[in-house]
Amino acid sequence: AQSVTQPDIHITVSEGASLELRCNYSYGATPYLFWYVQSPGQGLQLLLKYFSGDTLVQGIKGFEAEFKRSQSSFNLRKPSVHWSDAAEYFCAVGAMEYGNKLVFGAGTILRVKS
Amino acid sequence: NAGVTQTPKFQVLKTGQSMTLQCAQDMNHNSMYWYRQDPGMGLRLIYYSASEGTTDKGEVPNGYNVSRLNKREFSLRLESAAPSQTSVYFCASSEGRGNIQYFGAGTRLSVL
Numbered sequence: 001a002q003s004v005t006q007p008d009i010h011i012t013v014s015e016g017a018s019l020e021l022r023c024n025y026s027y028g029a030t031p032y033l034f035w036y037v038q039s040p041g042q043g044l045q046l047l048l049k050y051f052s053g054d055t056l057v058q059g060i061k062g063f064e065a066e067f068k069r070s071q072s073s074f075n076l077r078k079p080s081v082h083w084s085d086a087a088e089y090f091c092a093v094g095a096m097e098y099g100n101k102l103v104f105g106a107g108t109i110l111r112v113k114s
Numbered sequence: 115n116a117g118v119t120q121t122p123k124f125q126v127l128k129t130g131q132s133m134t135l136q137c138a139q140d141m142n143h144n145s146m147y148w149y150r151q152d153p154g155m156g157l158r159l160i161y162y163s164a165s166e167g168t169t170d171k172g173e174v175p176n177g178y179n180v181s182r183l184n185k186r187e188f189s190l191r192l193e194s195a196a197p198s199q200t201s202v203y204f205c206a207s208s209e210g211r212g213n214i215q216y217f218g219a220g221t222r223l224s225v226l
Contacts, residue, residue, distance in 0.1 A: 009154065032212040043118075043204060043217040044157075051212045090156060094213050099164065101147075101172070102215060104156040 002027050004093050006105035013081050014113050021076040021108050023091030033074040034092040034102070035065055044090065050074065061085070086112045116140055120205050120218035127195045127225045135190040135221050137205030145208045146188035147172075147215065148180060150201040157204065163188055195225040 005024045013019050025031060032051050036044040048059025055067040065076045074091060091105040121136045139146065144165045149157040159172030161180040169180050177199060179191045188207075192199055202222050206215040 004156075006156075034214070036217075041220075043219045044206075046214060046216075049212060049214060092215075101159060101162060102213065104149075104158075106154055106156040 002093065002095075002098065002103045004091055004103050004105040006089075006091055006108050008108045009106070010109045010111065012111040012113060015083050016080050019076075019078045019081045019085070019110070021089050021091075021110070023074045023076065023105060025072050025074065025091075025093045025103075027072075027093055027095060029095035029097040032094045032096075033065070033067060034094075035059065035063070035074075035076045036090045036092060037061075038088045038090065038107075040087070047076070047089075081110075081112055083112045083114060086110055118205055118207055118216055118218035120203075120221050122221060123219065124222045125224070127192075127223065129196060129225060131195050131225075132191070132193050133195065134192075135203055135205075135223075136187070137189065137218060138187045139205075139207040139216070140186065141207060141209065141216065142185070143207035143209040143216075144185070145213070146182065147206040147208070148178075148188070148190045149204045149206065150174065150199075151204060151220075152201050160190065160203075195223075197225050199223065200225045 003026045035047040050067045088107045088109045092102045094102040118139045147162040148160040163169045163182040166185045181189045205218045208215040
């Protein structure tokens with residue numbers, strides 16, 4: 001069965017520090033990969049996506065993610081975190097072979113300390 | 115351009131009551147989805163509609179029904195609400211390569 005694991009439930013970083021959020025997946029197909037962000041009381045906003053090609057993808061708000069097929073990972077990174085980045089982040093995986101459905105990870109809550 | 119609109123934003127029900135959550139999208143997308151979000155569990159798919167006139171069960175369909183009223187609208191119905199259905203419900207729509215999903219702001223439902 002398809003699954004997505006975000007190993008860190010909570011992460012706290014200092015403002016200005018670098019950030020890496022981990023995402024591992026188990027999928028029996030060539031995956032499409034996404035990172036979404038959810039601010040408190042809001043819906044989910046797409047940060048970035050990977051379909052094919054260059055394994056390093058750039059997204060909005062200065063985020064990037066790298067697809068590593070050998071490690072079944074799609075980790076999200078940001079070189080310098082801002083206080084406004086405090087939110088919950090979700091990794092999601094889909095594949096053409098599984099129709100239009102996405103499988104989401106449980107989420108990682110990011111806290112930013114000043 | 116409103117995107118995906120959900121109503122209501124908040125709702126409190128008593129056990130056994132029924133209600134319908136409404137969702138409409140103005141992006142001319144074929145596919146629409148209903149998820150529930152519970153702490154520590156991410157988003158779980160309740161039902162989805164790949165195109166107008168079709169609906170399919172997702173991971174957690176029990177206790178819910180859906181209607182794809184037309185291409186724009188996809189409603190979720192709780193026939194007899196239970197406390198276990200207390201959650202935040204999100205509607206999403208998608209189109210095109212890779213199935214990028216666009217989400218509404220959510221409905222926060224409490225069942226007492």
